[in-house]
Amino acid sequence: MKNFIKVERAKKNITQAELADVLKVSRQTINSIELGKFVPSTILSMKIAHFFNIKFEELFMLEDNDWNL
Amino acid sequence: MKFSLLSSLGDFYSKKMGLIMAAAWLVVEVVLRIHGVVDKPMIGATNIMFLGGLIMAVFSKEKTDDERFLAIRYFSFKTTMLLFVLTIVALYSFKYNVESIYYAIGTLIGYLIIYYFCVFFNPDFIFKENTIKSRKNSDVVFVMLVLVQIGFAVFWISEILKM
Numbered sequence: 001m002k003n004f005i006k007v008e009r010a011k012k013n014i015t016q017a018e019l020a021d022v023l024k025v026s027r028q029t030i031n032s033i034e035l036g037k038f039v040p041s042t043i044l045s046m047k048i049a050h051f052f053n054i055k056f057e058e059l060f061m062l063e064d065n066d067w068n069l
Numbered sequence: 070m071k072f073s074l075l076s077s078l079g080d081f082y083s084k085k086m087g088l089i090m091a092a093a094w095l096v097v098e099v100v101l102r103i104h105g106v107v108d109k110p111m112i113g114a115t116n117i118m119f120l121g122g123l124i125m126a127v128f129s130k131e132k133t134d135d136e137r138f139l140a141i142r143y144f145s146f147k148t149t150m151l152l153f154v155l156t157i158v159a160l161y162s163f164k165y166n167v168e169s170i171y172y173a174i175g176t177l178i179g180y181l182i183i184y185y186f187c188v189f190f191n192p193d194f195i196f197k198e199n200t201i202k203s204r205k206n207s208d209v210v211f212v213m214l215v216l217v218q219i220g221f222a223v224f225w226i227s228e229i230l231k232m
Contacts, residue, residue, distance in 0.1 A: 025135040032137060041136050 002061045006034045008052040023047055077199040079129035087125025094119040097221075118221070130200055150180070 009019060016030040023030075023044065032038035033048075040048070049056045079087075098115045106112070131138050157173035160166045187195050 020133070024133070026131070026133040026137070029135050029137040038137050038140070044136060 001039050001066055002036070002063050003033065004059055004061075005030070005048060005052075008054065008059065009034075012052065019048075019051070022051060079125060080200050081130060081132045081134075083125045084129040084131070087122045087127075087129065089122070091119055091122030091126060094122060114221070118217070134200075150176070 005019075009016070016034070017027045020027040020030045025044065029038065029040075033040050045060055046056060049059045052059060094115055098112065098119065101112065101115065154173045154177065157169050160169045161173075
C-alpha cells in the first residue's frame with residue numbers, strides 16, 4: 001500500500017518524531033510506514049489521516065499487487 | 070484465573086528490571102564457575118534466577134509499544150519456536166536424547182490446543198494485548214528479588230571463602 005505521509009509531513013513541516021508523539025507510536029513505526037515496510041492498522045491509518053485533516057483515500061492508496069494478496 | 074491474563078505483558082519497567090536481574094545473575098554464575106564451584110543445586114538455583122529475569126524481559130512491552138512491535142513479537146516468537154524444535158530434533162538425532170523429543174512434542178501439541186481454542190471460540194482478549202501496569206506489585210516483586218539476590222550472593226561469598 002502506497003502512502004503520502006512523507007509529503008503531508010513536509011507540508012506541515014513536522015518531523016517523524018513529532019508525528020510519532022502525537023499518535024503515541026514509536027518514530028521507527030512512522031519511518032517503516034513511510035518506507036512501505038509496514039502497513040498500519042485501520043485505526044492507526046485513520047488517526048494519521050485525521051491528524052493531517054485529509055481523507056483516508058487521499059493518504060493511502062492500494063497498489064496493483066495488493067489486489068493479488 | 071482470567072484467560073486475558075495469558076495475553077498480558079508487563080510494562081517497560083518489568084523489561085528493565087528483568088534485564089538487570091538476568092545480567093546480575095549471569096555475572097554471579099560466571100564468577101562462581103571461575104572459582105570452580107560446580108555444586109549442581111546451587112548452580113541450578115542461579116540459573117533459575119537468571120531464567121526469571123529473562124522471563125520478565127521477554128514477556129514485557131517496549132517503552133512505546135505499538136502494532137509494529139506486535140508484528141515483530143509474533144515473528145520473533147515464531148522463529149524462536151522453530152529454532153527450539155530444530156534444536157530438540159538435533160539433540161534427539163545426534164545424542165539420541167529420547168526425553169528431549171517429548172519437550173518438542175509437548176510444546177507443539179500445546180500450541181495446537183491454544184491455536185484451535187482461539188480459532189473456535191474467538192475470544193476477544195487475543196486481539197487486545199493487555200499490559201500489567203501494577204507498578205506497586207512490580208515494586209514488591211523487585212524488592213523481594215533483590216533481597217533474595219543479596220541473600221544468595223552473601224551465601225555464595227561465604228561458601229567461596231570457606232573453600
